[in-house]
Amino acid sequence: MSGAPSRHVVVVGAGPAGLAAAHAAARAGARVTVLDSADVLGGQYWRHLPASRPAANERVLHHKWGTYRELARALHAHPAVTVVPSAQVWSLERLDDGVRLNVLVGEPDAAGREARTFEPDALVLAPGAHDRTLPFPGWQLPGVYSAGAAQALAKGERVAVGRRVVVAGAGPFLLPVASSLLRTGAAVVGVHEANGLGSLARGWLDRPWELVGAAGKAGELAGYVRELVRHRVPWRPGEAVVAAHGDGQVEAVTIARLDPRWTPVPGTERQVEADAVAVSHGFTPRLELAIAAGCALTPARFVVVDAAQATSVPGVWAAGELTGIGGADAALAEGAVAGTAAAGGDLRAAGAARTARARDRSRGFAARIEAAHGIRGGWVHWLRDDTVVCRCEETTYGRLREVVDLTGSRETRSVKLTSRAGLGPCQARMCGRTLQELLDDGGSGAGAPGPACEGPAPGVDRRPVVVPVRLGDLAALPAPSASPLDPSSSMTSLPTTSLSAASQPQET
Amino acid sequence: MTSHRMPAGSDPARPGPDHPLTIWVDGEPVPGTAGQTIAGVLLGAGRRQWRTTSQDGAPRGVFCGIGVCFDCVVEVNGLRDVRACLRRAQDGDVVARQGAGPEATP
Numbered sequence: 001m002s003g004a005p006s007r008h009v010v011v012v013g014a015g016p017a018g019l020a021a022a023h024a025a026a027r028a029g030a031r032v033t034v035l036d037s038a039d040v041l042g043g044q045y046w047r048h049l050p051a052s053r054p055a056a057n058e059r060v061l062h063h064k065w066g067t068y069r070e071l072a073r074a075l076h077a078h079p080a081v082t083v084v085p086s087a088q089v090w091s092l093e094r095l096d097d098g099v100r101l102n103v104l105v106g107e108p109d110a111a112g113r114e115a116r117t118f119e120p121d122a123l124v125l126a127p128g129a130h131d132r133t134l135p136f137p138g139w140q141l142p143g144v145y146s147a148g149a150a151q152a153l154a155k156g157e158r159v160a161v162g163r164r165v166v167v168a169g170a171g172p173f174l175l176p177v178a179s180s181l182l183r184t185g186a187a188v189v190g191v192h193e194a195n196g197l198g199s200l201a202r203g204w205l206d207r208p209w210e211l212v213g214a215a216g217k218a219g220e221l222a223g224y225v226r227e228l229v230r231h232r233v234p235w236r237p238g239e240a241v242v243a244a245h246g247d248g249q250v251e252a253v254t255i256a257r258l259d260p261r262w263t264p265v266p267g268t269e270r271q272v273e274a275d276a277v278a279v280s281h282g283f284t285p286r287l288e289l290a291i292a293a294g295c296a297l298t299p300a301r302f303v304v305v306d307a308a309q310a311t312s313v314p315g316v317w318a319a320g321e322l323t324g325i326g327g328a329d330a331a332l333a334e335g336a337v338a339g340t341a342a343a344g345g346d347l348r349a350a351g352a353a354r355t356a357r358a359r360d361r362s363r364g365f366a367a368r369i370e371a372a373h374g375i376r377g378g379w380v381h382w383l384r385d386d387t388v389v390c391r392c393e394e395t396t397y398g399r400l401r402e403v404v405d406l407t408g409s410r411e412t413r414s415v416k417l418t419s420r421a422g423l424g425p426c427q428a429r430m431c432g433r434t435l436q437e438l439l440d441d442g443g444s445g446a447g448a449p450g451p452a453c454e455g456p457a458p459g460v461d462r463r464p465v466v467v468p469v470r471l472g473d474l475a476a477l478p479a480p481s482a483s484p485l486d487p488s489s490s491m492t493s494l495p496t497t498s499l500s501a502a503s504q505p506q507e508t
Numbered sequence: 509m510t511s512h513r514m515p516a517g518s519d520p521a522r523p524g525p526d527h528p529l530t531i532w533v534d535g536e537p538v539p540g541t542a543g544q545t546i547a548g549v550l551l552g553a554g555r556r557q558w559r560t561t562s563q564d565g566a567p568r569g570v571f572c573g574i575g576v577c578f579d580c581v582v583e584v585n586g587l588r589d590v591r592a593c594l595r596r597a598q599d600g601d602v603v604a605r606q607g608a609g610p611e612a613t614p
Contacts, residue, residue: 108594149573
């Protein structure tokens, strides 16, 4: 590439995938804008202390910290790259020849943030994922955290969520969370992985020669295991936290053995004293911008991409957890491919081809994680009628069943409207998939698919307004951006609330 | 105190000197350090709950820690519905408990 850069690539997300995409796009000659809702780069994987709290040896809290430092340095130094921190993309509009991003820039949830719009030549979506935690009795007590929260507080605040912490759920992520807690001075009482050795072996030991390419990842996990051993932290496969107890906050948890379907085995329950619990059962990709753009989804509800990370929508690429839960190595490789392609660079060039091979190797990892650690349906047996399912609206499992009985409907939208489950400010990010599974309507959801959508309907993942926006900020927006939604949607129907959109069903 | 900020002296990350700040929570001073979020200050000071739900009157604090769940919302300097896990604390911030949770119910 030569001459003045002209193609404008906007990258949403500044975790491993987004940073790699921005770097690759700039190298391929594009003008690049990086948008991230946080005020520091790195995403959740490299969540770290802000510049106002420098630490001399921060690298001990991270993996691949050198990679992060190098990417961040290169982006800040590159004349064609603009990093916009504290930039919340709150909606995406489809135009005749591309997309428009509506963005508020400023302190989180502040009034009067600066409204900006971007109409890029190419868009790379790398928004990442958030934890998925299945409900269990007592999970709404203070002291129960998602594993991601325990991790973010340890790495980004140097705060330990408790003195005696139980780590539980499913997936390799539990190991770095336990490690972070130990490095923050907490005692980890135990790490309880819901899948038993059988599932773990089938997932991880199948076709072992394919793991050779992921040796770095295996080494990272082995390092965490050594750390657990050194601290005498028991790692217990085939077990789950099935209840949390306490008066106003967590004081103890009940741990039970699970069968291979995740059904608690009667008689195996034991109570363990703990002042905090960190629980995650997997990750949910942040799909809303991809859905708003009209990107096709896979049956497992990730964004469909081709070999160049292009989505089904021209001009939109995707990388990282949005395309499969594969971890940071896959995200870095996918981001580099997506950025090169979005910039119009040559993927057959030597460097790009090597990157694409690294991406293909890392992808096998996502399939293994699902096979070894995926959620199995027996967990519903640890629910009780008084177990909160929707944390926002405090809808219980019993109420959900009552609504299903009363209305005779198992259709997600109908049950949501009657029970209010999934209609709170988190817009069903916490409970949406759980609701769908409890109602057993699989991926059919209730949302009308967008015109360009193939495969499963986006259902509970559709959120035309990505985050609640203050009405005052909406009123101040310039005319073209003020109507990104169809007239029947929520913005106009909520004149009395300051957090608009969140309370309305998003399937229009 | 259960949740707590790691003492700098034993932190393997070897943090530099703190820049102390104070926020006011329901009228009480709570000490923190510059760069912490409001949730970080509260948890670091051993406070784990600062919201009461509208339905059950139940206590809530941080759950997801990354701005997704809205459990941790507080009123900051008179403005409601601010996610404490995302907002950096400023010296003198006045933080108040939201009795009825996020204002999302029409």
